[in-house]
Amino acid sequence: MSGLGTTGGIYPLAPHHLDDLQRIAADARIAATTRLPHPYPPGGARQFFARLERGRTAGTMQVFAIEDRRRLVGVCGLHDITAGHAELGFFVDPAHHGKGHATFAVGLVLAYAFDNLRLTAVWADVLATNAASLRVLDKHGFVRGDERPHDHERWPRDVPLIRHTLTSAQWREHRDGPALVALHPALRTILAAELAAGNAIRDVGRDFPKPGSVLVRLQQPFRALPSPLPDGVTFTAVNDPHWWMGELSAGTPPHLLVH
Numbered sequence: 001m002s003g004l005g006t007t008g009g010i011y012p013l014a015p016h017h018l019d020d021l022q023r024i025a026a027d028a029r030i031a032a033t034t035r036l037p038h039p040y041p042p043g044g045a046r047q048f049f050a051r052l053e054r055g056r057t058a059g060t061m062q063v064f065a066i067e068d069r070r071r072l073v074g075v076c077g078l079h080d081i082t083a084g085h086a087e088l089g090f091f092v093d094p095a096h097h098g099k100g101h102a103t104f105a106v107g108l109v110l111a112y113a114f115d116n117l118r119l120t121a122v123w124a125d126v127l128a129t130n131a132a133s134l135r136v137l138d139k140h141g142f143v144r145g146d147e148r149p150h151d152h153e154r155w156p157r158d159v160p161l162i163r164h165t166l167t168s169a170q171w172r173e174h175r176d177g178p179a180l181v182a183l184h185p186a187l188r189t190i191l192a193a194e195l196a197a198g199n200a201i202r203d204v205g206r207d208f209p210k211p212g213s214v215l216v217r218l219q220q221p222f223r224a225l226p227s228p229l230p231d232g233v234t235f236t237a238v239n240d241p242h243w244w245m246g247e248l249s250a251g252t253p254p255h256l257l258v259h
């Protein structure tokens with residue numbers, strides 16, 4: 001996955017992506033594990049884009065281009081967005097497999113699904129033999145559910161689909177859990193009291209402001225600050241609307257709990 005942070009990105013799928021999309025979608029290796037028609041019809045990408053535009057307008061669909069060095073290398077998107085749920089779909093040009101593109105894009109699309117659209121759950125049905133897709137979903141904390149038969153004539157009859165689901169709470173836990181475990185114990189205790197008092201975590205970061213730091217940003221001002229503060233914990237009124245207003249700091253490198 002190294003390098004994608006500077007050379008890759010996801011962007012709303014647009015007309016200038018469609019020639020590359022047409023080529024990638026026509027690849028038999030993509031068709032083998034997706035419901036894309038095969039042979040892929042001429043003009044298929046344009047027809048898909050017209051359907052996407054209607055879906056965007058209706059709020060039922062959003063698909064992103066995965067780009068690397070300004071070239072389309074795959075797509076990742078949300079389909080059938082309804083009642084707080086959506087299906088996740090993705091594929092990557094086989095010439096670019098194994099470089100972390102799907103992992104990278106799925107992470108960003110999940111943030112879009114849960115932070116922007118405020119969905120409650122995202123799901124994907126994956127063929128039991130699709131090891132790469134299973135691995136991508138596992139890396140993002142999807143929970144494996146029931147096996148179900150399929151009726152797709154191109155897929156082997158005896159290979160089931162496996163439903164994978166990720167709720168917004170599971171996504172946050174998967175994303176934030178390791179950093180919260182690493183958080184300075186005194187701040188962890190204060191954080192637990194804040195959450196019990198109805199505050200919530202906005203986001204969690206690592207290695208800022210120093211390598212080894214853990215930074216937890218709360219959604220609301222502190223509600224349950226102990227008085228006096230535990231030994232080794234200091235409070236600073238930062239009052240910077242671009243950063244944060246109040247900050248509890250502990251340890252070296254500093255761990256911060258802020259709002």
Ligand SMILES: CC(C)(COP(=O)(O)OP(=O)(O)OC[C@H]1O[C@@H](n2cnc3c(N)ncnc32)[C@H](O)[C@@H]1OP(=O)(O)O)[C@@H](O)C(=O)NCCC(=O)NCCS
Nearest residue numbers: 030033090091092097098099100101102103131132133135
């Ligand atoms: C699934 C797919 C999108 C993955 O794209 P990708 O950009 O190559 O994925 P990534 O590089 O981000 O990650 C793939 C992971 O699967 C692992 N993997 C790949 N092939 C594997 C295999 N045969 N067995 C076990 N793991 C495998 C990789 O090692 C990597 O895991 P790691 O980061 O822990 O090493 C791509 O294979 C694809 O387009 N397949 C066809 C379409 C498809 O099946 N889409 C999903 C439908 S549900």
